[in-house]
Amino acid sequence: MTWEIFNAIGTIAFAISGAIVALEEEYDILGVYVLGMVTAFGGGAIRNLLIGVPVSALWDQGLLFLMAILVITVVFLFPLRALKQWKRWGTFTDAIGLSTFAILGALYAAEMNHPLSATIIAALLTGSGGGMLRDVLAGRKPVVLREDIYGLWAMLAGLLIGVGAVNQTWGLYVLFVAIVILRMMTVHYKWRLPHRTIKQQEDVSV
Template identity: 60%
Template sequence: MAWEVFNVLGTIAFAISGAIVAREEEFDILGVYVLGFVTAFGGGIIRNLLIGIPVTAIWGQNTLFTVALVSMTLVFFAPSKWIAGFKRWIDFFDAIGLAAFAIQGAFYAHNMQHPMSAILIAGVLTGIGGGIIRDVLAGRQPLVLKDEIYAFWAILAGLAIGFDLVGQDWQLYVLFLVVVILRLMSLRYRWRLPKRALSDHEFRA
């Protein structure tokens, strides 16, 4: 049950996120669907490539494709004033998608009895892969790799699953809420990982 719930939550959240970005960039209806689909399914495709699942498995997810299509269509036909309101929620949708797909990806690799390294990579790439592709196609710099604590929360989810700290459905739901809350808190309080430019002489947050 948890597996299916996280699949649906992540798909809806990232499809809406991709469609909103496409509306912001004034893409046509095809652009909205393309950006929404790659955001919703891009991370899963990358994960499948890395952990040995046939990429063609993505075509068996008819229900998720329908869910994504409906979500993107609603965003495309929504009045612009509604989109302005949705934009304030885009970080919330991203947080939901990140948590749902990071847990789903890590759990997938764990069930296939892959080592911890594969579990972490599967969780991270499933959680952030679609968002990175979305930003690149929209001509934006992926902030998840520069200014924000984003992928770190996917790593946290992967560690919890890899070390068997969670396994039952209710534990996975708790982990989901924890990741969403931590992601939103990192935005609210502007938490940053240390970084260093070529011109810097000291690390800075």
């Protein structure tokens, strides 16, 4: 039951996130559906390739596909005035999707007895893979590759599950909430990872 709940939560959150980004970029209805579906299922496809699960396993998630299509349709038909207010929650739904799929990716890898490194990478790619594909298709810089702390929280989930620190149902729910909170605190307090640039600084001297 925990598995299905996390899968449903993550699928809905990322489908909404992808659809909203598509509307922001003024995509047509096909673009909205494509971006929503890619965001919702792209991370799982990347994870399956990584840990050896047949990619065709995605097609066994018929109910989740229908759920994602329904959610994307609702977003597309939502009143534009209300959607402008909803955009404020885009980061929140993205944080929910990140947390949910990071946990699912780590659980997949752990149950297949993969090493800790694979569990961490599975969490990272499952949690952020859909978002990366979404940003690339939308012509944006992927959030996970910028100094903004995004993928690190997914890796933390993979680490805790990989070492066995979190393996009970209640612990998974606590971890889910913690990752969402950490991601939202990152946005609110503008936490950043160290970064450097080799771009030439503009000469502002007169």
